[in-house]
Amino acid sequence: MVPLSWYLGLSALLFTIGAMGVFIKRNTITIFLCIELMLNGVNLTLVALSGFFGDVSGQLFVFMVIAVAAAEAAVGLAIIISIFRNRESLNVDDADTLKL
C-alpha cells in the first residue's frame, strides 16, 4: 500500500516545478501551462486526502477546480490572443504598460 505522504510529496514536487516555471519562463503561454501544473499538484493532494479519509468532498472540490481551470484557460487565452494582436509578441516583459 502506498503511504499518504508519498502522494503529498509528489504533489508538492509538481507544485514546486510549476512555481519555478512561472519564475524562469518568459513565454506567456508556457507560464499559463505552469499554472495548470500547479493546479494539478493541488488536485493530487485533494484526491489523496479524499481517498485516505474516505470522504467524497475532496473529489467534488477537485471537480470545481477543474471547472474553474477550464473557465480560466478560456479567458486567459483570449487575453493572450488580444495582447498578441496589439504587441506582436508573447514575451511577458512586453506587456508592461501598467508598470510604473
Add this chain to the structure above:
Amino acid sequence: MEKALFIIIAVIAVAAALNVLIQRNPLYSALSLIGTMAALSVLYVMLRAQFIAAVQIVVYAGAILVLFIFVIMLLNAPKQQLQIDKQKGLRYLAIPLAGLLLAEAFYVVWRVQDIAMPVVKEGEEAVGTTWSVGVALFTHYLLPFQVAGVLLLMALIGAVVLARREGDK
C-alpha cells in the same frame, strides 16, 4: 507491487513536468503537460477516484490542453528567443527559492501522520464512483454546482468579447 507502480508513474509525471520547463517551443511544453495529466489520472485510479480520473483525461487533456494547442497554432508566433531583458537576477533566484518552497512542503509532509486507506466497500457505495460523486454533487453541493455553471457561461461570454477583433459586428 503498488509502490513500484507508484514510483514509475511518479517518475513519468515529474519528468514530463520538468520537460514543460525545458522545452523552448510552447507546443512541446503543452504536449508534455498531457503526459503529466495522464500520469496523474493513473494515480487517481490508484486512489480509487475513478470519476475524477476520467474527468481529468476528458476535460484537462481533452479540452483545456487542446484549447492551448489550438491557440499556440493560431498565433504561430515567430520562434524568437525569449531572453529575459529585465531583472535577470530573478532567474538565478528562482531555483534556490523553489528549493526552499520544496523543503517547506516536504517538512509538512514529513510531519503528516500516515494513516491507512479505508477498506473498500464493494459495489456502488464506495467513495469515488460516479454514483457517490453524483449523489453528493446534486444534494449537498447543488449550489456550488450551479454557480460553476454560471461561471462557465461568464467565461464563455468573456472569452468571445476579449478575443473579438475591434470593429467586428
